[in-house]
Amino acid sequence: LAKTTQPISMDSYEGQEVNITCSHNNIATNDYITWYQQFPSQGPRFIIQGYKTKVTNEVASLFIPADRKSSTLSLPRVSLSDTAVYYCLLSNNAGNMLTFGGGTRLMVKP
Amino acid sequence: NAGVTQTPKFQVLKTGQSMTLQCAQDMNHEYMSWYRQDPGMGLRLIHYSVGAGITDQGEVPNGYNVSRSTTEDFPLRLLSAAPSQTSVYFCASSPRDLNTEAFFGQGTRLTVV
Numbered sequence: 001l002a003k004t005t006q007p008i009s010m011d012s013y014e015g016q017e018v019n020i021t022c023s024h025n026n027i028a029t030n031d032y033i034t035w036y037q038q039f040p041s042q043g044p045r046f047i048i049q050g051y052k053t054k055v056t057n058e059v060a061s062l063f064i065p066a067d068r069k070s071s072t073l074s075l076p077r078v079s080l081s082d083t084a085v086y087y088c089l090l091s092n093n094a095g096n097m098l099t100f101g102g103g104t105r106l107m108v109k110p
Numbered sequence: 111n112a113g114v115t116q117t118p119k120f121q122v123l124k125t126g127q128s129m130t131l132q133c134a135q136d137m138n139h140e141y142m143s144w145y146r147q148d149p150g151m152g153l154r155l156i157h158y159s160v161g162a163g164i165t166d167q168g169e170v171p172n173g174y175n176v177s178r179s180t181t182e183d184f185p186l187r188l189l190s191a192a193p194s195q196t197s198v199y200f201c202a203s204s205p206r207d208l209n210t211e212a213f214f215g216q217g218t219r220l221t222v223v
Contacts, residue, residue: 043114043151043200087152090180098202098212100145100152101170 004088009105014093018075022088028081033071038085038103043050047086048073055097059096083108112136116201118217123191123222131186131218133201139213140206142184143168144176146197147217153200159184160206191222 004043005023012018024033036044048055050062050071061074077083085103117132137142139144143158145168155168159178173195184203188195198219203214 041217043202043217044212045214046211049211098143098153099155102152 003099004090004101004103005086006086006101008102009107011107011109012057012078013109014079015077018045018078018082018106018108019077020073020086020088020106021070023070024088024090027068027090028092032092033062033068034058034089034091034098035062036087036089036100037074038087044087044100049091063102078106080108080110082106114201114203114213116199116218118150118218120219121215121221123188123220124189125190125193125222128187128189129191131188131201131220132204133184133215134182134199135184135203135213136182137203137205137213138181139203141204141212142178142185142219143202143212144174144184144186145200145202146170147200148197156186156199181222191220193222196220196222204206 018028034049035047037047038044046060048060050064055062063072066074085105087103089098114135140161144156145153147153154170156174157176159165162178162181165176165178178184198217200217201215202212
Protein backbone atom coordinates (compact mmCIF):
# COMPACT_ATOMS: atom_id res chain seq x y z
CA LEU A 1 0.00 0.00 0.00
CA ALA A 2 1.18 3.50 -0.78
CA LYS A 3 2.46 5.69 2.01
CA THR A 4 0.48 8.62 3.37
CA THR A 5 1.86 11.92 4.68
CA GLN A 6 0.05 14.19 7.13
CA PRO A 7 1.01 17.15 9.31
CA ILE A 8 2.34 16.05 12.68
CA SER A 9 0.16 18.44 14.65
CA MET A 10 -2.48 21.15 14.35
CA ASP A 11 -4.07 23.61 16.75
CA SER A 12 -7.57 25.01 16.55
CA TYR A 13 -10.18 26.73 18.70
CA GLU A 14 -13.64 25.64 19.66
CA GLY A 15 -16.24 26.35 17.02
CA GLN A 16 -13.79 26.54 14.14
CA GLU A 17 -13.71 24.29 11.10
CA VAL A 18 -10.61 22.12 10.91
CA ASN A 19 -9.19 20.74 7.69
CA ILE A 20 -6.50 18.07 7.80
CA THR A 21 -4.87 17.24 4.50
CA CYS A 22 -3.28 13.91 3.70
CA SER A 23 -0.92 13.33 0.79
CA HIS A 24 -0.87 9.94 -0.98
CA ASN A 25 0.91 10.47 -4.29
CA ASN A 26 1.21 6.77 -5.10
CA ILE A 27 -2.38 5.77 -4.40
CA ALA A 28 -3.46 2.71 -6.38
CA THR A 29 -6.59 2.46 -8.47
CA ASN A 30 -8.35 0.15 -6.01
CA ASP A 31 -7.30 1.99 -2.84
CA TYR A 32 -9.89 3.65 -0.64
CA ILE A 33 -9.05 6.54 1.68
CA THR A 34 -10.04 6.06 5.29
CA TRP A 35 -9.72 8.26 8.35
CA TYR A 36 -9.58 7.10 11.96
CA GLN A 37 -9.65 9.03 15.23
CA GLN A 38 -7.80 7.94 18.34
CA PHE A 39 -8.18 9.28 21.87
CA PRO A 40 -5.52 8.59 24.51
CA SER A 41 -5.63 5.05 25.88
CA GLN A 42 -8.29 3.98 23.39
CA GLY A 43 -8.33 2.05 20.14
CA PRO A 44 -8.76 3.94 16.86
CA ARG A 45 -12.30 4.70 15.76
CA PHE A 46 -13.50 4.90 12.16
CA ILE A 47 -14.54 8.38 11.05
CA ILE A 48 -15.11 8.33 7.31
CA GLN A 49 -14.09 6.61 4.09
CA GLY A 50 -14.20 7.59 0.44
CA TYR A 51 -12.94 6.77 -3.04
CA LYS A 52 -13.43 10.00 -4.97
CA THR A 53 -15.13 13.43 -4.86
CA LYS A 54 -16.88 14.16 -1.58
CA VAL A 55 -18.27 12.07 1.22
CA THR A 56 -20.17 13.46 4.19
CA ASN A 57 -21.51 11.84 7.33
CA GLU A 58 -22.78 13.10 10.65
CA VAL A 59 -19.32 13.94 12.00
CA ALA A 60 -17.08 14.87 9.06
CA SER A 61 -16.61 15.45 5.36
CA LEU A 62 -13.95 13.98 3.15
CA PHE A 63 -12.84 15.81 0.02
CA ILE A 64 -10.91 13.92 -2.65
CA PRO A 65 -9.72 15.66 -5.83
CA ALA A 66 -9.95 14.03 -9.21
CA ASP A 67 -6.31 12.85 -9.22
CA ARG A 68 -6.79 11.27 -5.75
CA LYS A 69 -3.23 12.13 -4.76
CA SER A 70 -4.45 13.88 -1.64
CA SER A 71 -7.52 14.08 0.55
CA THR A 72 -8.84 16.48 3.16
CA LEU A 73 -10.74 15.60 6.29
CA SER A 74 -13.01 18.44 7.35
CA LEU A 75 -14.35 18.65 10.90
CA PRO A 76 -17.04 21.33 11.25
CA ARG A 77 -17.23 23.40 14.41
CA VAL A 78 -14.79 21.42 16.54
CA SER A 79 -15.14 21.14 20.29
CA LEU A 80 -12.66 20.31 23.03
CA SER A 81 -13.69 16.66 22.75
CA ASP A 82 -12.32 16.53 19.20
CA THR A 83 -8.79 16.75 20.59
CA ALA A 84 -7.28 13.49 19.35
CA VAL A 85 -4.91 11.95 16.84
CA TYR A 86 -6.30 11.57 13.32
CA TYR A 87 -4.94 8.95 10.96
CA CYS A 88 -5.24 8.86 7.19
CA LEU A 89 -4.97 5.38 5.70
CA LEU A 90 -5.24 3.66 2.38
CA SER A 91 -7.03 0.32 2.22
CA ASN A 92 -7.96 -2.19 -0.44
CA ASN A 93 -9.22 -5.72 -0.87
CA ALA A 94 -5.83 -7.26 -1.60
CA GLY A 95 -5.76 -8.99 1.76
CA ASN A 96 -3.53 -6.42 3.38
CA MET A 97 -4.45 -4.93 6.68
CA LEU A 98 -4.59 -1.26 7.53
CA THR A 99 -1.29 0.64 7.45
CA PHE A 100 -1.09 3.49 9.94
CA GLY A 101 1.29 6.40 9.61
CA GLY A 102 2.15 8.81 12.39
CA GLY A 103 -1.17 10.65 12.33
CA THR A 104 -2.01 14.29 13.02
CA ARG A 105 -2.33 15.39 16.62
CA LEU A 106 -5.19 17.91 16.78
CA MET A 107 -5.39 20.16 19.81
CA VAL A 108 -8.62 22.11 20.23
CA LYS A 109 -8.33 25.04 22.60
CA PRO A 110 -11.10 26.90 24.39
CA ASN B 111 -23.03 -5.58 21.48
CA ALA B 112 -19.64 -6.24 23.00
CA GLY B 113 -17.75 -5.61 19.74
CA VAL B 114 -14.05 -6.41 20.14
CA THR B 115 -12.99 -7.49 23.61
CA GLN B 116 -9.38 -7.66 24.71
CA THR B 117 -8.07 -9.16 27.92
CA PRO B 118 -6.22 -8.34 30.05
CA LYS B 119 -6.21 -4.53 30.01
CA PHE B 120 -2.87 -4.33 31.81
CA GLN B 121 -0.05 -6.84 32.25
CA VAL B 122 3.46 -6.79 33.65
CA LEU B 123 5.81 -9.59 32.61
CA LYS B 124 9.36 -10.47 33.46
CA THR B 125 11.84 -10.96 30.65
CA GLY B 126 11.57 -14.49 29.30
CA GLN B 127 8.04 -15.14 30.50
CA SER B 128 5.33 -16.16 28.10
CA MET B 129 1.73 -15.06 27.91
CA THR B 130 -1.28 -14.87 25.64
CA LEU B 131 -3.25 -11.74 24.89
CA GLN B 132 -6.86 -12.59 24.22
CA CYS B 133 -9.07 -11.03 21.56
CA ALA B 134 -12.68 -11.93 20.85
CA GLN B 135 -15.27 -10.40 18.56
CA ASP B 136 -18.98 -11.08 18.35
CA MET B 137 -19.70 -9.48 14.97
CA ASN B 138 -18.92 -12.55 12.83
CA HIS B 139 -16.13 -10.64 11.10
CA GLU B 140 -13.76 -12.60 8.91
CA TYR B 141 -10.79 -10.26 9.20
CA MET B 142 -8.93 -9.91 12.49
CA SER B 143 -5.57 -8.34 13.23
CA TRP B 144 -3.13 -7.38 15.95
CA TYR B 145 -1.26 -4.08 16.16
CA ARG B 146 1.23 -2.62 18.57
CA GLN B 147 1.52 1.05 19.37
CA ASP B 148 4.63 2.52 20.91
CA PRO B 149 4.58 5.92 22.60
CA GLY B 150 3.91 8.80 20.21
CA MET B 151 3.72 6.53 17.18
CA GLY B 152 1.09 5.07 14.93
CA LEU B 153 -0.03 1.46 15.02
CA ARG B 154 2.09 -1.24 13.43
CA LEU B 155 0.63 -4.50 12.17
CA ILE B 156 1.93 -7.67 13.87
CA HIS B 157 -0.19 -10.50 12.46
CA TYR B 158 -3.51 -10.77 10.73
CA SER B 159 -6.07 -13.35 9.72
CA VAL B 160 -8.50 -13.34 6.81
CA GLY B 161 -10.55 -16.21 8.21
CA ALA B 162 -10.54 -19.20 10.53
CA GLY B 163 -7.46 -21.32 9.98
CA ILE B 164 -5.64 -18.62 8.00
CA THR B 165 -3.01 -16.29 9.44
CA ASP B 166 -0.23 -14.20 7.99
CA GLN B 167 2.55 -11.92 9.12
CA GLY B 168 2.38 -8.17 9.22
CA GLU B 169 5.08 -5.55 9.53
CA VAL B 170 6.55 -6.58 12.91
CA PRO B 171 5.84 -10.31 13.50
CA ASN B 172 9.06 -11.40 15.25
CA GLY B 173 8.52 -12.63 18.80
CA TYR B 174 4.79 -13.18 18.34
CA ASN B 175 2.63 -16.13 17.33
CA VAL B 176 -1.05 -16.25 16.45
CA SER B 177 -3.69 -18.81 15.61
CA ARG B 178 -7.28 -18.59 14.42
CA SER B 179 -9.18 -21.74 15.30
CA THR B 180 -12.56 -19.99 15.37
CA THR B 181 -14.05 -16.93 13.70
CA GLU B 182 -14.53 -15.25 17.05
CA ASP B 183 -11.10 -15.57 18.68
CA PHE B 184 -7.62 -14.43 17.65
CA PRO B 185 -5.11 -14.80 20.49
CA LEU B 186 -1.62 -13.30 20.35
CA ARG B 187 1.17 -15.25 22.06
CA LEU B 188 4.45 -13.93 23.33
CA LEU B 189 6.71 -16.96 23.73
CA SER B 190 9.60 -15.27 25.54
CA ALA B 191 8.88 -11.67 26.45
CA ALA B 192 11.54 -9.02 25.91
CA PRO B 193 11.64 -5.38 27.09
CA SER B 194 11.34 -4.31 23.44
CA GLN B 195 7.83 -5.76 23.47
CA THR B 196 6.67 -3.21 26.01
CA SER B 197 3.84 -1.52 24.17
CA VAL B 198 0.10 -1.12 23.88
CA TYR B 199 -1.50 -3.88 21.84
CA PHE B 200 -4.71 -3.45 19.87
CA CYS B 201 -6.84 -6.09 18.26
CA ALA B 202 -9.18 -5.21 15.40
CA SER B 203 -11.82 -6.93 13.32
CA SER B 204 -13.59 -6.06 10.12
CA PRO B 205 -15.95 -7.65 7.64
CA ARG B 206 -14.57 -9.47 4.63
CA ASP B 207 -14.51 -6.28 2.59
CA LEU B 208 -11.60 -4.17 3.84
CA ASN B 209 -13.18 -1.08 2.39
CA THR B 210 -15.43 -0.87 5.40
CA GLU B 211 -15.06 0.09 9.00
CA ALA B 212 -12.60 -1.77 11.22
CA PHE B 213 -13.45 -2.10 14.91
CA PHE B 214 -10.73 -1.91 17.52
CA GLY B 215 -10.58 -3.19 21.05
CA GLN B 216 -9.62 -1.02 24.00
CA GLY B 217 -6.07 -2.26 24.06
CA THR B 218 -3.74 -4.18 26.38
CA ARG B 219 -0.93 -2.22 28.00
CA LEU B 220 2.01 -4.59 28.38
CA THR B 221 5.18 -3.86 30.32
CA VAL B 222 8.14 -6.23 30.20
CA VAL B 223 10.71 -5.70 32.93
